[in-house]
Amino acid sequence: MAENFDVIIVGGGPGGYVAAIRAAQLGFKTAVVEKKHLGGICLNWGCIPTKALLRSAEIYHYMQHPGDYGLSVTGASFDIKKIVERSRGVSKRLNGGVAFLMKKNKVTVIDGVAKLTGATSVTVTKDGAKVGDYAAKHVILATGARPRALPGLEPDGKLVWTYFEAMVPEFTPKSLLVVGSGAIGIEFASFYRTLGVDVTVVEVMSQILPVEDEEIAAHVKKRLEKQGMKIITSAKVLGLKKAADSVTATIEDAKGVKSELTVDRVISAVGVVGNIEDLGLEALGVTTEKGCIKIDGFGRTNVPGLYAIGDVAGPPMLAHKAEHEGVICVEAIAGKHPHPMKKEQIPGCTYCNPQVASVGLTEKKAKEAGYEVKVGRFPFTGNGKAIALGEDQGLVKTIFDAKTGQLLGAHMVGAEVTELIQGFVVAMGLETTEEELMHTVFPHPTLSEMMHEAVLDAYGRAIHI
Structure with missing residues (x-):
């Protein structure tokens, strides 16, 4: 006989484990089925360990240019094995943290691979052996994505x-x-x-x-x-x-x-492609589109009782999108009437050197959408904190609707912009106008002052350039 839950989540990545925690907070008896690592690709093989690698590279970069800061370093070198060990250690630490959160919130973790036997039931197997049958009022698919392989460019793991x-x-x-x-x-x-x-x-x-x-x-x-x-x-x-x-x-x-x-x-x-195979979607008639499961703004598929979140539900394939999508989905199930996902307000970050961060429409997309735009720019060369950091190369760019003052998009390149972008994300979420941003006081000396100046520049009022 199947073990029963209120919510079963297939996949324990960022979307899955966050949805599980929120479901437990709302009083649902919750289970997560995960075949390999809690935390998913992001925590174990993506977002977190890559940032650990990039941090090591960043420190090495500074070691190679000590004279820029009045310092001297001799014999700077690196050990790739130790860099990798540090990265894996960071992932292992956070993986254990997710396991702790599951236990703390009384979420049942089922080790294995799930396959739908109905819209609200799954069979779980491990290494070919059956683990058990499970049923729930609601099943959420959060199976993530994997690297796309193009013909002639198939990865072999070696070369x-x-x-x-x-x-x-x-x-x-x-x-x-x-x-x-x-x-x-x-x-x-x-x-x-x-x-x-x-x-x-x-x-x-x-x-x-x-x-x-x-x-x-x-x-x-x-x-x-x-x-x-x-x-x-x-x-x-x-x-x-x-x-x-x-x-x-x-x-x-x-x-x-x-x-x-x-x-x-x-x-x-x-690129990546959603993990939609071997789930039993075809038998249930679940609608898919471009290799992903088609959903509405609340994670609902076309099959009642079955939901999808995160990468498997389509772009943007970002961990923070998956997390928020999971919360929206569970709160909708609970009748909390959350706002549907607004993909245009999901920030994107790239942690190369220099960093890149953005939210909303690009200048080209805004014009294509029919907006008359006002564009503001402010360079890092005009910011005292950036110069003091030795990071005076970069740009903050803002795009406004000329008619209403609505912030349509914000785009940045330079030091720490992945930390700065959230200010514009909040502004967009609150439907802040250019006037309100202009009258916001930004602390000095900070990189965030460039955000203020970029807004001012869109309206011909920049002070420090």
């Missing part, structure tokens, strides 16, 4: 890496080709370049970081190239020819001209 292998290298390659320049590709390109690797990035679109504002992306490209990175846009990798310990890529540019590049290793960073 062609995904982010899994790129995160735990046994050695530092001398040369590296990164295919794809989204957040994942650029972060790894930045990490390895800082460690001295000869890095080439190939992007099929006309700009790197394709979802970002063109002006910001151009700034990032210039900075990365100055660091010695080679970036080829409007190009594609047609195929890979593998040798014993190297790979030769055939690259075609926008004009159809082909060239070859031989490197030690290749990172395939051409």
Whole structure:
């Protein structure tokens, strides 16, 4: 006989475990089915461990430029094995923290792989053996996503890496080709370049970081190239020819001209695809779209009692989107009448050097949507704190509706902008106008003053430039 719950969540990643905690807080008898690691890809193989790697690279970068700060360092070097060990240790610590939170909130954790036997029932197996049958009033799918594999560029774990292998290298390659320049590709390109690797990035679109504002992306490209990175846009990798310990890529540019590049290793960073297979969706008639489960603003699928959240429910495939989606879904189930997900207010962050952060519409998208816009810009060179930090290269850009003063978008590149962006996210959520932002007092000396100046500049009132 099936064990019964109020809510069963399939997947213990950021969306799944947060949904489970919120469900438990609301009094639901809750279970999470997880086949491998609580915390999911983000905590174990994505967001958190990559930031640990990038932090090591950042410290090494400063060690290489001590004279900029009146310091001297001799014999600066790194140990890739210890860098990886630190990164894995950070993940392990947080993985244990999620397990503690499950226990604290009395959430039942079921170890295994779930398959739907009905809209509100699952069978769980582990290594081919049946663990048990479970039923619930509501089942939430939070199975996440995995790296996309393109024909001819299939990862093999040795010569062609995904982010899994790129995160735990046994050695530092001398040369590296990164295919794809989204957040994942650029972060790894930045990490390895800082460690001295000869890095080439190939992007099929006309700009790197394709979802970002063109002006910001151009700034990032210039900075990365100055660091010695080679970036080829409007190009594609047609195929890979593998040798014993190297790979030769055939690259075609926008004009159809082909060239070859031989490197030690290749990172395939051409996006991710939702984990929708082997869940039993077809038998239930669950609607999918572009490899993801189609949902409404509250996580509901077209099948009553069945929900989906996070990466498996479509872009933007970000951990914080998954977490918020999980809370919205559970609160809707509980009749709390939450606001539906507003994807335009989900910030995006890329932790390369320089950092990139944004929320809302780019200048191009705003104009395409029919807005008459006012655009403000403020450079890091005009900010005292940035100069004191030795980080005077960067830009803050704001986009307003000229007719209403609505903040349509904010885009940043430079030191610590991933921490600054939330100020604009809050402003957008509160439907703040340019007038209210202008009359907000920002502390001095801080990087956040540039946010204020960028707003002022949109209306011809910037003070410090």
